[in-house]
Amino acid sequence: MKLQDTLELYVKAAVKALFQSELESVEFQATRKEFAGDITVVVFPMLRVVKGNPAVIGEQIGQYLEDNVDLVKGYNVVKGFLNVEIEGSYYVDFFNTIKDQNTYGFIEDKDDKAVMVEYSSPNTNKPLHLGHVRNVLLGYSVAEILKASGKNVYKTQIINDRGIHICKSMLAWQRFGNGETPKSTELKGDKLVGNYYVEFDKAYKKEITELVSQGQSEEEAKKNTPILLEAQEMLRQWEAGDKDVVALWEKMNGWVYDGFEETYKAIGVDFDKYYYESQTYLLGKEFIAEGLKTGVFEQDPDGSVWCDLTKDGLDRKIVLRADGTAVYMTQDIGTAIQRIKDYPDVGGMVYTVGNEQDYHFKVLFLILQKLGFDWAKNLYHLSYGMVDLPSGKMKSREGTVVDADDLIQEMADTAEDISKELGKLDDYSEDEKKVLYKTIGLGALKYYILKVDPKKRILFDPKESIDFQGNTGPFIQYTYARIQSILRKSNLNDDVLLSTATALSINFDEVSLHEKEKQLIKQLEQFPEVIQNAAEQHSPALVANYTYDLVKDFNSFYQNVSILGADSEHEKVFRVALSKSVGQTIKNAFSVLGIDVPERM
């Protein structure tokens, strides 16, 4: 049983014995550093049941606990706060129960119902940028956190592979491409296709200028440029299944997928299943027809189909155009249903999509509920803030985007510069160094993005490079590397670590627990709860900030207490074992953030 739960029973018993009153619950908080004690009982809420001076009541309860509870070593009362000191042996005993768990903090028995997490979901006409990076890191991490919290998880995305945007790239490539391929240009496929998307835009703008000089209004010109009309014609041909257009579409999308795959690999994320809009956009229609029969939807005289959500405080939402073609909503309805068909064990889904689409998902979830799907109540929009530059929004057409591949490379380069300056790795091979630079660079980037609350926007200044000191990924990685160094130098194998730490608890009087050691164990004790909270709140930031606190405590311990130079063998082994556990916890925490930890740095 958790310390808090145990104490709660005793505090209730104390109140019953002393004041003949029943408490419903007891409020605890961690004791602030400036006071003696380990855990604090807040007396104020009891005043509803027990009348009197809170300080006096605290005093009486404290005395009762000291007299009746072995765990309680002492107490003090400050105003209405009862600070309880816990026997050091409690912490040593607790540590003994976790020190050999490699999966500490994770729940291994999985729920029957799985969760599907969607993230990334890019368009196929341009490379991934910093905005996608946030999406991908968040989605991956939340998926891993959910796994760690005891869920089976499927990672997926929906690839927006059809529509006018890809036709624009296709057309530009046809016109200006001279048969270029990723191979012939040595460009990543997504970059090559993205270039033609830009080419299209250039030609388009030029044609607008021409038409305007011929007397058309700008508005007219935008609709009438030959190149746009041709792109629209291409889309019609695609929808009609024109062989040549489809072949070109397949070829160019193939290039993009290869490029994306490379980027995902570089970032270190993966997917269990891909969905393509081109394959699912028709599926929703069936259910629109179904919903029309059951009255969920209504048809206007022009043939368009709507869902009336005014009673739910929202608007009327179109789900099918007058010409019978699908809109975004149609396809999302179809995709959701398809996913449950494919994976019947899925009981809920998480959509990692920017907060600009909050309204869309509110509507989508509501419609799915109205259609009567029981899983529809377990849909969650993991809505996150935009990543903005000091100059404002990123705009691909204006060339202000921060490219994902470039960014990853720059982070590794910075890691390399710093590492070389510090010069601690002279005996590493070039290959080993390269891997390490990437680990550190990515660690910096991922931590930088994941440590902020998803719903808040991020301001990213490319000129001010991401820090490697303080509350950063590399700082935490560095601490991990230090711990590994100690483990190597201690020459203690696991058997010794296990047995001697146990011996310490038996002979506890010999050695008292150092403040810094106790603090570390308290911090370790929090980890499983942090994972559960992070899963409930879909927030990797909670894990990131926890890890930082843990690491700060460790570094303080490390600098103030000699580990390998401890006075007794007992102490030394205990401290090494404690360090090892902290290292394992860092590793576990970082694994759900998708960040690797190095043996040295």
Added chain:
RNA sequence: GGUGGCAUAGCUCAGCUGGAUAGAGCACCUGCCUUCUAAGCAGGCGGUCCUAGGUUCGAAUCCUAGUGCCAUCACCA
């Protein structure tokens, strides 16, 4: 205009279901490498928690109103 989100130190961010004198990092200043990796540690400076009301023993946290920024309100996605 309707709806939703955000607002905490010069900058970037924490602050769990309301609890003690609001915490970190960066930057700036002071110390600490002959002892386990100084990407570190110990300390200092720095706050009208956007504003005004309200709820209560107690509010950065909850409620109301206002201000500012962002998003959204398409037969776009």
